[in-house]
Amino acid sequence: MRAERLTLTLIAISLPLSVLLSLSIGPYRSVDFPVVVAALVGLPVSRLSLDVLTYRAVRTLAAGVLGAGLAVSGSTLQFTLRNPLADPYLAGVASGSLLGVTLALLWGRASFWDLYAAAIAGGLLTLSAVITISGLAGGGAVTLLVVGVAFSYVLSGLTMFFMIMLGPRLPGALYWMFGSVAFMTLPLVERTLVILVPAAAALAALSRPLNSLLLGDEVARAIGVRVRLVRLSSFALASLITAALVSMAGPVGFIGLVAPWLAKRSFGVRFSTVLWASAAMGAEIAVLSDVIARLVLFPSEAPLTAVTSVFGAPLLVYILIKSRGE
Amino acid sequence: MPCIAAKELTFKVKGKVIVKDLSAELCGGLNVVLGPNGAGKTTLLRLFAGVLRPTQGSVLIDGAPPDKVRARISYVPAQLSLDPMTRVVDLAEAINYGKDGSWRKRLREYLSTLGIEWAAERRFSTLSSGEQRLATIAAALSRGGDVIIADEPTEFLDVSNRAKVFALFRGLVNKGALVIIATHDVRRAGQADRVLVLSRGVVTFAGQPGEGLVEALSKAYGVDAKTLLEA
Numbered sequence: 001m002r003a004e005r006l007t008l009t010l011i012a013i014s015l016p017l018s019v020l021l022s023l024s025i026g027p028y029r030s031v032d033f034p035v036v037v038a039a040l041v042g043l044p045v046s047r048l049s050l051d052v053l054t055y056r057a058v059r060t061l062a063a064g065v066l067g068a069g070l071a072v073s074g075s076t077l078q079f080t081l082r083n084p085l086a087d088p089y090l091a092g093v094a095s096g097s098l099l100g101v102t103l104a105l106l107w108g109r110a111s112f113w114d115l116y117a118a119a120i121a122g123g124l125l126t127l128s129a130v131i132t133i134s135g136l137a138g139g140g141a142v143t144l145l146v147v148g149v150a151f152s153y154v155l156s157g158l159t160m161f162f163m164i165m166l167g168p169r170l171p172g173a174l175y176w177m178f179g180s181v182a183f184m185t186l187p188l189v190e191r192t193l194v195i196l197v198p199a200a201a202a203l204a205a206l207s208r209p210l211n212s213l214l215l216g217d218e219v220a221r222a223i224g225v226r227v228r229l230v231r232l233s234s235f236a237l238a239s240l241i242t243a244a245l246v247s248m249a250g251p252v253g254f255i256g257l258v259a260p261w262l263a264k265r266s267f268g269v270r271f272s273t274v275l276w277a278s279a280a281m282g283a284e285i286a287v288l289s290d291v292i293a294r295l296v297l298f299p300s301e302a303p304l305t306a307v308t309s310v311f312g313a314p315l316l317v318y319i320l321i322k323s324r325g326e
Numbered sequence: 327m328p329c330i331a332a333k334e335l336t337f338k339v340k341g342k343v344i345v346k347d348l349s350a351e352l353c354g355g356l357n358v359v360l361g362p363n364g365a366g367k368t369t370l371l372r373l374f375a376g377v378l379r380p381t382q383g384s385v386l387i388d389g390a391p392p393d394k395v396r397a398r399i400s401y402v403p404a405q406l407s408l409d410p411m412t413r414v415v416d417l418a419e420a421i422n423y424g425k426d427g428s429w430r431k432r433l434r435e436y437l438s439t440l441g442i443e444w445a446a447e448r449r450f451s452t453l454s455s456g457e458q459r460l461a462t463i464a465a466a467l468s469r470g471g472d473v474i475i476a477d478e479p480t481e482f483l484d485v486s487n488r489a490k491v492f493a494l495f496r497g498l499v500n501k502g503a504l505v506i507i508a509t510h511d512v513r514r515a516g517q518a519d520r521v522l523v524l525s526r527g528v529v530t531f532a533g534q535p536g537e538g539l540v541e542a543l544s545k546a547y548g549v550d551a552k553t554l555l556e557a
Contacts, residue, residue, distance in 0.1 A: 208423055212420040212423040213420075215403075215420050218377045220420075
């Protein structure tokens with residue numbers, strides 16, 4: 001109980017601090033922490049500062065939404081697959097969505113909803129294929145990971161072929177393919193939230209049956225859980241969320257793995273708690289990673305994925321070792 | 327007193343017969359299922375608990391199939407592969423799907439009876455094999471059913487904890503529960519009200535422990551059972 005309260009307190013303090021940090025950092029060095037505070041308390045600030053702050057606020061919001069969504073999607077996959085290594089990126093969902101979006105772009109479709117539909121189709125197809133094939137290969141946590149990563153490579157390879165075919169439209173698509181929140185607009189974030197919030201609420205409603213999947217399918221079914229229905233709907237919801245996030249910001253890895261892991265560490269394996277706790281942690285990780293992305297090559301910036309991968313991949317290995325050792 | 331009745335029960339998987347045309351009726355009491363590896367003990371218990379569906383025949387608990395009386399069944403599986411971060415209370419909550427919150431109190435009581443009241447908020451990965459077993463039993467019993475089906479409940483347990491678990495089951499029987507245990511702990515048979523010996527999916531002995539049991543066990547295990555019982 002003490003550990004839980006400590007974690008809650010830590011999140012409650014550090015999340016707002018991360019947001020403040022994110023608002024205070026960027027190439028416009030004149031718009032710094034004192035200006036942010038001045039703007040927040042309602043003191044007059046210059047028009048330029050206000051514009052810069054608005055841009056950073058949208059970007060911060062987008063990073064938060066992205067991180068929270070990836071965490072929710074990752075938690076869902078980890079509970080439904082009973083696999084602590086499941087992650088929307090590693091399970092291939094994000095790569096499938098990415099290929100879908102690239103094909104849609106190639107087709108000359110560029111509206112959010114077109115891209116979104118393509119992302120869902122790609123993500124769902126990939127997830128189904130990965131789960132089926134890893135089942136045929138004997139199942140297990142590591143099998144899923146290997147099959148998912150193999151799929152990601154194949155799909156990323158294909159995506160690269162199709163990207164080149166985009167011709168003059170390539171540079172814009174390329175930056176998006178890196179995974180970044182640098183070019184966010186408020187409508188884009190809003191459209192993502194329209195999908196994310198109801199999907200997360202539906203998942204919260206599925207908390208109890210999702211939780212009971214930890215007993216294994218047969219025992220869960222025996223105590224009355226409608227295993228197939230619960231699993232299919234939660235897969236669909238997780239894919240929906242991932243697809244929306246990929247359409248918004250491109251593929252960003254490891255947050256969906258790390259945030260649920262941290263949440264389970266602090267709060268145990270209880271879906272209703274892990275859902276919101278990992279969302280808060282994911283939001284914070286994404287906001288901080290985006291700050292780092294802006295700082296490492298200052299005044300230029302790195303893609304968000306670059307940062308999350310550098311920190312996330314070693315943690316994946318650590319989790320793998322821990323989950324096997326235990 | 328709850329009764330489980332198996333009628334001409336057969337279970338096949340991939341064409342292989344695991345339980346063959348088995349009929350038995352167990353009413354109340356402490357029932358122990360014995361038999362060598364692969365005899366079908368776990369499958370029989372899973373059929374009783376409604377975890378598996380029979381290929382042929384039926385299982386009825388007081389006249390109803392297990393999925394109609396699932397609130398009354400507490401099933402202790404032989405093994406669970408859990409996320410290492412799972413706490414005992416998480417497992418109990420998962421087991422109590424569809425139940426009200428009164429399981430929390432029962433969980434504490436059973437943990438305390440088994441001497442690990444400190445374990446409720448602990449992760450499984452931090453417990454020893456024996457403590458994990460005790461915690462799983464407490465979590466399963468927190469469902470509060472009067473039909474208790476436990477697969478290898480005493481595996482990994484030391485002598486004193488085995489005695490605790492049997493005393494706990496005996497106490498539940500005295501309150502009117504039906505307890506069915508599968509075990510390799512042959513010597514426990516003496517404490518049972520009724521023993522079933524399984525061999526290749528068929529019941530070769532059913533009744534109170536006694537002379538016939540020794541013979542059935544000798545046949546089932548292919549060794550002189552007297553040495554097993556006295557060992």
